[in-house]
Amino acid sequence: MKASATTAAGARAKHVARSAPLCTIRMTADADTAAALRRLALRVCGDALEFVRVAVCAGSAAMSVWMCVRRPVAALLCERIASELPQARPSAGRVAGERA
Numbered sequence: 001m002k003a004s005a006t007t008a009a010g011a012r013a014k015h016v017a018r019s020a021p022l023c024t025i026r027m028t029a030d031a032d033t034a035a036a037l038r039r040l041a042l043r044v045c046g047d048a049l050e051f052v053r054v055a056v057c058a059g060s061a062a063m064s065v066w067m068c069v070r071r072p073v074a075a076l077l078c079e080r081i082a083s084e085l086p087q088a089r090p091s092a093g094r095v096a097g098e099r100a
Helices: 003-013 031-048 071-084
Strands: 022-029 049-056 063-070 089-097
Touching: 022 031, 022 071, 031 049, 031 063, 031 071, 063 071
Parallel strands: none
Antiparallel strands: 022 063, 022 089, 049 063
């Protein structure tokens, strides 16, 4: 995808209707990557981001990250995470929520 197309998709993502269904994206990452995930989600999703929750995984230095977003931007966010933060690992059942 070209940079201009990605930018246009990101601009549309920031104006998703508040009535769109929600979904949760779960990831596992180190502390630095968890902070980068939060910044990336804010940049890509804008108002379509409902919340980001970060918690320490028991018995390790890894962090669990839950990002609740409007379903129309979930695929775009997953693509951007895969391209910009490949060290973030999807958790089992990575995207959960209502079907659009």
